[in-house]
Amino acid sequence: MYEPDTMTPTIPASTSSSLPADWRDLFALTKPRVMSLVIFTGLCGLIAAPERIHPVLAFTAILCIAMGAGGAAALNQWWEADLDAGMKRTSKRPLPQGRLDRTTARDFAGVLCAASVFLMGFAIGWLAAAILAISIIYYAVVYTIWLKPRTPQNIVIGGGAGAFPPLIGWVAATGQISLMPVVLFAIIFFWTPPHFWALALFVKSDYAKVGIPMMPVVAGEKSTRRQILIYAVLLLPLSVVPWWIGGTGAVYGVSAIVLSGLFLALSLRVAVRERTGPDDAMKPEKQLFAYSVIYLFALFAALVVDRFVVL
Numbered sequence: 321m322y323e324p325d326t327m328t329p330t331i332p333a334s335t336s337s338s339l340p341a342d343w344r345d346l347f348a349l350t351k352p353r354v355m356s357l358v359i360f361t362g363l364c365g366l367i368a369a370p371e372r373i374h375p376v377l378a379f380t381a382i383l384c385i386a387m388g389a390g391g392a393a394a395l396n397q398w399w400e401a402d403l404d405a406g407m408k409r410t411s412k413r414p415l416p417q418g419r420l421d422r423t424t425a426r427d428f429a430g431v432l433c434a435a436s437v438f439l440m441g442f443a444i445g446w447l448a449a450a451i452l453a454i455s456i457i458y459y460a461v462v463y464t465i466w467l468k469p470r471t472p473q474n475i476v477i478g479g480g481a482g483a484f485p486p487l488i489g490w491v492a493a494t495g496q497i498s499l500m501p502v503v504l505f506a507i508i509f510f511w512t513p514p515h516f517w518a519l520a521l522f523v524k525s526d527y528a529k530v531g532i533p534m535m536p537v538v539a540g541e542k543s544t545r546r547q548i549l550i551y552a553v554l555l556l557p558l559s560v561v562p563w564w565i566g567g568t569g570a571v572y573g574v575s576a577i578v579l580s581g582l583f584l585a586l587s588l589r590v591a592v593r594e595r596t597g598p599d600d601a602m603k604p605e606k607q608l609f610a611y612s613v614i615y616l617f618a619l620f621a622a623l624v625v626d627r628f629v630v631l
C-alpha cells in the first residue's frame with residue numbers, strides 16, 4: 321500500500337456526539353452535483369433503449385439510480401471522513417465539518433442503498449436491481465475501501481462504478497443486456513481517467529498530503545499527462561461505435577466526432593504542457609476537467625436527440 325508522508329485526521333471532536341441531522345447536510349452527502357450527471361446518463365440510457373416503459377416506472381427506475389448512487393456516495397464519505405478532513409477540496413463536507421455524526425451518515429447511506437435495490441427489484445426487475453447493487457458495491461467497497469488507498473490505477477479499475485448508470489437505465493427499459501448499453505458503459509469507462517486525472521493534476525498536493533496514491537502523486541505529472549492523452553485518443557473512435565454498429569443515426573455520430581475531437585484537442589494541450597512553477601494556475605487542466613463534464617452531458621444528450629430526429 322502507498323505510504324503517506326503525513327496524515328492529518330482533523331475531524332472536530334463534536335462528530336462523536338449525536339447531532340440533529342439537517343436535511344441539507346444529508347443531501348450534500350449524496351454528492352448532488354456529481355450525481356446529476358450519473359442520473360442524466362442513466363436517464364439517457366433508459367430513453368435511448370428500443371423499448372418504452374410506463375412513465376411512472378421510468379421515473380421509479382431513475383429514482384432508484386439516484387438513491388443508489390447517492391447512498392454509495394454517502395457511504396464513501398462515511399468511510400473517508402478522516403481523509404476528507406485532511407484535504408482542502410473536501411474539508412468543508414458535512415462529516416469533516418462535524419455538522420453530521422458518522423452513525424447518522426452510515427444509517428442514511430445504508431437505507432438509501434438497500435431501498436434503491438429493493439425498489440428497483442420489485443418495481444422494475446431483478447436484473448436492473450442486481451446491476452445497481454453491483455455498482456453500489458463497486459463504488460463503496462471495491463473503489464473506496466480497496467483500490468483507492470492502494471494503487472494509482474484506482475480510478476481506471478474503479479471507473480467501472482460510474483459507468484453502470486446508462487446500462488442500468490437500458491436494462492430497466494428492456495429487461496436485458498445487449499451490445500449498445502455495453503458500448504455506453506465502455507465510453508464512460510474510458511472517459512473517467514482523463515476526467516479525473518485532469519482534476520488530480522491541480523489538487524495533487526491534497527492527495528499527497530493524505531497519502532492517496534493518485535496517478536500524479538505516484539507516477540508524476542508527465543506520465544499522468546501522457547496517460548490522459550492515451551485515453552482521449554481511444555475515446556474518440558469508441559464514442560463513434562454506437563453509430564458504426566447501427567445503434568444510432570448521424571446526429572449522434574457527427575456529435576460524437578465533434579465532441580470527442582475537442583476532448584482530444586484539450587487533452588493534447590494538457591499532455592504537451594510543462595508546468596511553469598508553483599504559481600502555475602493549471603488553466604488547461606481546469607478547462608479539460610470542466611469540459612469533461614460538459615462532454616458527457618452533451619454526448620448522452622446527442623444520443624437521446626438522435627433517437628427522436630430522423631435525418
Ligand code: HEM
Nearest residue numbers: 353354357358361409475478479482483508512516519613
Ligand atoms: C472513478 C471514477 C470517478 C472519479 C474518481 C471522479 C472524481 C471526481 C472528483 C474528485 C470530482 C470533484 C468533485 C468535488 O469536488 O466534489 C468530480 C467531479 C465531477 N464528476 Fe467525477 N469522478 C468519477 C467518475 C464520474 C462519473 C462516472 C461521473 C458521471 C457520469 C462523474 C461526474 C462528475 C461531475 C458532474 C463532476 C462535477 C461536479 C461539480 O460541479 O463540482 N464523475 N469527479
Ligand SMILES: CC(C)=CCC/C(C)=C/CC/C(C)=C/COP(=O)(O)OP(=O)(O)O
Nearest residue numbers: 354358385388389392396455456459481482
Ligand atoms: C449507481 C451508482 C452506484 C453509480 C456510481 C456513481 C459514481 C459516479 C461513481 C464514480 C465514482 C466517483 C464519483 C468518485 C468520486 O471520487 P471520490 O469518491 O474518490 O471523490 P472524493 O475525493 O471527492 O471523495
